[in-house]
Amino acid sequence: MTKTQVAIIGSGNIGTDLMIKIMRLSKVLEMGAFVGVDPDSDGLKRAARMGVPITSDGIDGLVAMPEFADIRIVFDATSAGAHAKHDRILRQHGKRIIDLTPAAIGPYTVPAINGAANLDEPNVNMVTCGGQATIPMVAAVNRVSPVIYGEIVASIASKSAGPGTRANIDEFTETTSLAIEKVGGAKRGKAIIVLNPAEPPLIMRDTVYCLCGDADEDAVTASVEAMVEEVQSYVPGYRLKQKVQFERIGHNSPLRIPEMGGDFMGLKVSIFLEVEGAAHYLPAYAGNLDIMTSAALKTAERMVERLNAKVAA
Numbered sequence: 001m002t003k004t005q006v007a008i009i010g011s012g013n014i015g016t017d018l019m020i021k022i023m024r025l026s027k028v029l030e031m032g033a034f035v036g037v038d039p040d041s042d043g044l045k046r047a048a049r050m051g052v053p054i055t056s057d058g059i060d061g062l063v064a065m066p067e068f069a070d071i072r073i074v075f076d077a078t079s080a081g082a083h084a085k086h087d088r089i090l091r092q093h094g095k096r097i098i099d100l101t102p103a104a105i106g107p108y109t110v111p112a113i114n115g116a117a118n119l120d121e122p123n124v125n126m127v128t129c130g131g132q133a134t135i136p137m138v139a140a141v142n143r144v145s146p147v148i149y150g151e152i153v154a155s156i157a158s159k160s161a162g163p164g165t166r167a168n169i170d171e172f173t174e175t176t177s178l179a180i181e182k183v184g185g186a187k188r189g190k191a192i193i194v195l196n197p198a199e200p201p202l203i204m205r206d207t208v209y210c211l212c213g214d215a216d217e218d219a220v221t222a223s224v225e226a227m228v229e230e231v232q233s234y235v236p237g238y239r240l241k242q243k244v245q246f247e248r249i250g251h252n253s254p255l256r257i258p259e260m261g262g263d264f265m266g267l268k269v270s271i272f273l274e275v276e277g278a279a280h281y282l283p284a285y286a287g288n289l290d291i292m293t294s295a296a297l298k299t300a301e302r303m304v305e306r307l308n309a310k311v312a313a
Contacts, residue, residue, distance in 0.1 A: 003030035004304045005070045007062060009086060010077030011036030011043030013162045014100055017281040018075060018293040019047060024280065026297060028304045032071045035062045059086050063093065072307070073300055076101060079164050080171040087123055096303060097123040098296050101164070102171035108179040111298045112136045112230040119306040124299060127183070129288035130154030130193055130206065131176040132295045133238070137208040137271045138184030140227035145215035148264065149257055150186035152176065152208050155194040157201035160286035169193065186210070188259055204287035205241070208271040211255070211264050217246050220269060234298040235291050237276030237284070245270040 006022065006029050008015045015034070022029050034047035039056035047054050055061030062068055073096045076086050083103035090097050099106060106123030109115065113136055118124045126132065134152040141147055154176075165172075173191045180189025196202050221244045231238045247268040249255050254263035275287030282289055 003028055004072050004307075005030055005032035005067070006073045006075065006300065007031075007033040007035060007068075007071045008075045008077060009035040009059060009062065010075075010100075010164070011038065011041045011047070012077065012164055013160070013282060013286070014164070014289055014292060015075070015077035016043035016046060017289050018077060018100075018296060019043070019052065020280045021278075021293055021297050023050065023052075026301060028301050029073075029297075032067045033062055033065055035059070059089055063089065068093070072096060073098060073303060075296055075300070077164070080168050091122055098300055098303075099123060099125045100292055100296055102128055102168050102175035104175050104178070108175075108183045109295075109299055110135050110139075110179070110183050111234060111295050111302075112227060113139045113183055115299060115302060119303050125175075126292060126296050126299070127179045128172045128176045128191075129156065129204070129292045130172065130191060131179045131183075132291045133204070133206045133273060133275050133288075134208045135176075135179055135184040136227045136231050137224060137273070138180055138186050138189075138210055140223040141210040141212060141220055141269050141271075142185035144220045144223050145212040145267065147184070147186040147210045147212045148266070149188045149190075149211040149260055150180045150184055150209070151190040151192075152180065152206060153192045153194065154288070155196050155202070155205045156288040157204070157285045158195045158197040159201045160204075160282065160288055161195050166195075190259065201283070201285045203285045204275040204277075204291075206273040206275070208269075208273070210269040210271075211249075211257075211266060212269065213266050215267055220244065220246075224271060235275065235294045237278060237287055237290065239274060239276075241272040241274050245272075
């Protein structure tokens with residue numbers, strides 16, 4: 001079977017890890033080009049050693065490459081600011097785009113929730129690492145009892161946060177908060193990211209708080225565990241850190257949430273996660289990168305299956 005040619009823009013941590021995943025794991029994708037702006041970056045040097053066509057001239061260099069004509073899907077692993085330009089140019093050439101920045105030009109896509117819904121879109125957005133890890137849990141609770149408020153805290157090792165991640169902190173919180181609502185189903189969402197400087201570096205940890213109406217605790221637990229299994233199908237290192245925790249908030253001691261403008265009474269669900277990376281490029285503690293690249297890879301493979309099905313029909 002002929003593989004579909006893809007390109008990656010961004011030769012940093014995320015782009016390099018994604019390149020290695022495609023080359024090692026994918027049966028339907030093939031690296032057609034790897035793009036950066038720093039000719040001395042480790043990612044470009046590694047790609048060259050692995051026989052992948054490279055350019056250090058950014059998007060303009062990609063368009064000028066002879067391989068560009070055969071590329072059908074382009075992953076953007078740069079920054080939210082740069083993505084707007086990339087999106088405009090790539091659409092002019094009819095390329096499909098998978099956006100790993102928080103730019104959110106295309107619809108939010110989390111494979112475990114709405115992975116099949118956006119496959120015909122010219123540009124899909126992979127939200128953020130924190131979003132990929134936590135929004136499935138909000139959705140799992142929401143399908144049992146409507147989530148009134150969903151709050152997530154993503155803690156990642158400082159060493160796993162490269163320049164692109166650090167430049168996009170504001171976009172991270174905004175994009176993740178909106179996706180908690182639009183994809184996770186919460187009426188109101190809030191996101192916090194913590195860059196943990198601990199040595200040795202700690203694995204990615206995520207905490208999810210959901211406030212919802214009264215619900216059967218066993219049903220919520222079953223829904224959460226089923227969703228964990230779904231995410232594990234493409235991110236093996238994704239797991240619950242401990243059992244799902246419940247607290248019933250009564251009228252005698254309501255929670256006051258300023259963002260919601262009132263008191264809350266009902267069920268509080270607390271979910272604690274950790275994400276261990278596959279260590280394809282970076283150490284296993286960088287689960288925040290692994291879940292992003294794994295989700296993007298899963299989305300691209302589904303996109304190819306969809307394109308091939310259309311051709312066959």
